[in-house]
Amino acid sequence: FLTQFPRAPPTIAPAFRNGVFCVMAPGLSGARGASTSATRLVASITYRVDRQVPLLARRRPVALVLRPSGPAACGAAVGSGSGSRCALGLGAARHFSAERWPLPEAPGELRGLVGASATEELVPREAVLVDSPASADECLPDLLSARLLGVDCEGVALGRWGRLCLCQISTTERVYLFDALSEGVMDALCPVLQSPAVVKVMHDCREDASAMLSQFGVEMVGVFDSQVAHTMLLQQRSTRPYQISLNELLKATLHVENDTARRLGEAMREDPNIWFYRPLQPHLVTYAAQDVMYLPLLHRRLCDVLGDPSGGRVLANSRKYAEYARMNLHLRSPKAAERRGLRLQAMLATQTETAMYLKLNLGAQRQGAVSRPEALANFRDLQFGDIADCWVSAWNPSGTILFLERLQAGVGIPEPPTDFTSGKYGRRKGRRPRGAHED
Secondary structure: OOOOOOOOOOEEOOOOEOOEEEEEEOOOOOHHHHHHHHHHHHHHHHHHHHHHOHHHHHHOOOEEEEEEOOOOOOOOOEOOOOOOEEEEOOOOOOOOOOEEEEOOOOOHHHHHHHOHHHHHHHOOOEEEEEOOHHHHHHHHHHHHOOOEEEEEEEEEOOOOOOEEEEEEEEOOOEEEEEEOOOOOHHHHOHHHHOOOOOEEEEOOOHHHHHHHHHHHOOOOOOEEEHHHHHHHHHHHOOOOOOOOOHHHHHHHHHOOOOOOHHHHHHHHHHOOOHHHOOOOOHHHHHHHHHHHOOHHHHHHHHHHHHOOOOOHHHHHHHHHHHHHHHOOOOOOOHHHHOOOOOEEEEEEEEEOOOOEEEEOOOOOOOEEEEOOHHHHHOOOOOOOOOEEEEEEEEEOOOOOEEEEEEOEOOEOOOOOOOOOOOOOOOOOOOOOOOOOOOO
């Protein structure tokens, strides 16, 4: 299990028994070193057990017992006699060195809708701000032992070329706010975000997943996307799908909302960089925590309405959203897409009677559009989340919209006219230099 553990890998002896691993850990010295290394061992063991024996970590907590090789190897020893040991359990009440504060109580209307027991079980009660790698290590056992997490990200122009500034993760007990601008914090979360055994409930994870991959090399796995679930629900009702915001979905499904969303929208219009500033303003912290605290409960509600108790169908359909992060990686900058005839991939995001809009993984502010009736006819077979091979026919003056045509077998890409430079469809035609005169 621990072949990738840094330095000399510890030995597991004896085998797993009664929910406990006994690990020989030579080289630990001092209480602080023992605590940090023990936390990493717990995370490493749980991650590998989760991957190979998924039901093990889901049905019972995993505890770690360190058997030190030296007398000072574990200052926080537990027990007595000749075999001192340091034990760390998962899933139990934990004490964090990071800043904590209580979350607002779930409204009575929610309790009446889903039941008091479900509310108590799935709605967290406190939030924790994590701004150092050591604090992130303390959180790993709780996160890796969870079967279900709510995840969201905030940032500046969040996406492939933006900046991810904050990552919120909700368990059924607490909300963790991870400061992504602090070096090493996001690296500590890799085992959680990439574990297929831990379901991550997200809402439209595409730009979040793209930012994770481009900035931290993290590929999101095990995503349950609530926007995908909403699309499936509308399709069941023979209603045209559309892109719904998380706040709208919470109001429609759970009769709750993030009451700080409007204020945040106004603040971001005034200053799009507010998530980059430190320390975080209190209203931003409040918004970020409330944005994920109901995601575990939303997961259960959507599964019940869809008749998909395990959420397996939504997980399968959400895979394309997570893999969106790998689209068009051959383009090294947004400007590189402004080339007529360029081939790229596009994912259908939404449509009206007269147009289709597609996501390109070229930044959150850049999208594809199809508006010509002849071009629309070639895209009619696409479902929401489907990916099509396209080519760029034009773009608007600001470059935020690329007009697309679908690649078709046996049909070539037409050559631009001889006087085409950047022209009517989103570019400037060649102009005579100012002050030039004909003879």
